[in-house]
Amino acid sequence: MAFTLILVCIVITLAQWIDIKESYRKQNNLYVRNVALFTDKYLSGYEVIVREMARVSADQHKFSQGKAQDLSLRNWLIERLRIMPDAVSIIHADDAGNFIRLPYLAKPHTNAQSWDPRKESWFTIAIEDTEVAHYSINADPFTGKQQVLTISLPVIDGTDGSNEGVLALNLDVEKTEEILVNSAPPMTSKTFLMNREGKIIINPGHEIAPETLKAITERAREHHGDFYQNRHYYFYRALEPRGWFVIQEVAENEMNELVLHESIKVAYGMGFALVVLLFCWWATGAALNTIYMRIASSIRDGVIKPGAVEELLFEEIHSSQQRHEKIIHDALTDSLTGLANRRAFDTEVKRHNNQENCHLAMIDLDNFKSINDRWGHPVGDIVLKTTAELGMRLCGLEKITLYRYGGEEIAVLFDDISLEKAQSYLEKWRISLNTRSFREPDLKVSFSAGLCKMGDASVEEVIARADALLYEAKKSGKNTILSA
Numbered sequence: 001m002a003f004t005l006i007l008v009c010i011v012i013t014l015a016q017w018i019d020i021k022e023s024y025r026k027q028n029n030l031y032v033r034n035v036a037l038f039t040d041k042y043l044s045g046y047e048v049i050v051r052e053m054a055r056v057s058a059d060q061h062k063f064s065q066g067k068a069q070d071l072s073l074r075n076w077l078i079e080r081l082r083i084m085p086d087a088v089s090i091i092h093a094d095d096a097g098n099f100i101r102l103p104y105l106a107k108p109h110t111n112a113q114s115w116d117p118r119k120e121s122w123f124t125i126a127i128e129d130t131e132v133a134h135y136s137i138n139a140d141p142f143t144g145k146q147q148v149l150t151i152s153l154p155v156i157d158g159t160d161g162s163n164e165g166v167l168a169l170n171l172d173v174e175k176t177e178e179i180l181v182n183s184a185p186p187m188t189s190k191t192f193l194m195n196r197e198g199k200i201i202i203n204p205g206h207e208i209a210p211e212t213l214k215a216i217t218e219r220a221r222e223h224h225g226d227f228y229q230n231r232h233y234y235f236y237r238a239l240e241p242r243g244w245f246v247i248q249e250v251a252e253n254e255m256n257e258l259v260l261h262e263s264i265k266v267a268y269g270m271g272f273a274l275v276v277l278l279f280c281w282w283a284t285g286a287a288l289n290t291i292y293m294r295i296a297s298s299i300r301d302g303v304i305k306p307g308a309v310e311e312l313l314f315e316e317i318h319s320s321q322q323r324h325e326k327i328i329h330d331a332l333t334d335s336l337t338g339l340a341n342r343r344a345f346d347t348e349v350k351r352h353n354n355q356e357n358c359h360l361a362m363i364d365l366d367n368f369k370s371i372n373d374r375w376g377h378p379v380g381d382i383v384l385k386t387t388a389e390l391g392m393r394l395c396g397l398e399k400i401t402l403y404r405y406g407g408e409e410i411a412v413l414f415d416d417i418s419l420e421k422a423q424s425y426l427e428k429w430r431i432s433l434n435t436r437s438f439r440e441p442d443l444k445v446s447f448s449a450g451l452c453k454m455g456d457a458s459v460e461e462v463i464a465r466a467d468a469l470l471y472e473a474k475k476s477g478k479n480t481i482l483s484a
């Protein structure tokens, strides 16, 4: 029992462990999805503006036409730049090496002096394509910033389709990092952006080993998902169409600690419930044991000891036993005289016939019909009852049993009693009945009896012999006892 309960508790706690872990997995996936959505919205907003700037630049800006007509475009671009809080600069460059960079810096960083935009990856990729915006991380030679996030697009003349170069918007990487820093993961973890080639795009200061990046590129094959690698859980989601991934790295220890923290509450609850159950089980067993012991000793001693439950149980057992005994008693007793009835006689006579020194007497009231006829049946009943009472009273401690054999006939079984003693008993009974005064002044009652030995013939023959003697007694004038 206790073992089964403990087993159930362990199974429930384990199921709870798996359930909590699964719930954290979902939370992390949701977190990565939200970061990806937010980052996507953030970058798309800037991409739309860059696209608009590229379109306007294509219409208004031709490097071949000199600088004068650029002023209005420059002002327009500067205005756009001002409304983009995270934008660092914008560059329009063509494949002849001409470029303008806004805002204009009077003292650019020394790196800018020999800078050629055509050597930048954002230029080479963007100039080959006509539709898709390109995202890359670069250094800004003008400010000396090591990292800017560049969104680049080709500048295509709307009228003749000629390529006027590339427009590139540089965003402050630190601002994009803030998205990742300020996002609230469900647990302590590292969140960063990398591309499909395993290169880090944005990483707010986490240390990510190159082999980890390699492993992620091999495992992160779907649009989104999660996997376990080298004691870490990884949750990822693609940032299409940039070919980037938002990655969240959770240490296995961190996940296990959280799951353990949650599961331990359930385990404590289960443990407490188990202890309470076992205690109740033990207490009930002990209480029942005490009750059984008290009932047993009550039954053995015949004394009901204090204690409501035991008393009730004892009473119930006792009264049910009494009911049972009464049913048996009623089944074997004549209701008028209180003597044992014919059914009891039929059972007992066989037993007596197999024993030594047993005798049978058949008794019949004399002239009973006349008594009934003269004084009525109720008086006849009283006579029957009085006869039985006298016979019973005279038995004393002897093993003499009286049976109402039928009508006004009574059978008597003498167990281990000599013929003389039996005769003496019957005689005393006959005299006491015959001398008995009734309320009815003229009522005189007597009986005749036939007494014989048992055991030397069948029951039927013994009864027939006693009946024959009774018949003889009647014939000889009644109020007589004959024996053989």
Ligand SMILES: Nc1nc2c(ncn2[C@@H]2O[C@H](COP(=O)(O)OP(=O)(O)OP(=O)(O)O)[C@@H](O)[C@H]2O)c(=O)[nH]1
Pocket (backbone or CB within 6 Å): 336, 364, 365, 366, 367, 368, 369, 370, 372, 376, 377, 378, 379, 380, 381, 384, 406, 407, 408, 474
């Ligand atoms: N009051 C009463 N009468 C009974 C009962 N059982 C049998 N009797 C009556 O007992 C009478 C027996 O009459 P009989 O068989 O003629 O015998 P008897 O009148 O005693 O005559 P002898 O036996 O020859 O002395 C019948 O009238 C029965 O109705 C009973 O329980 N109560």
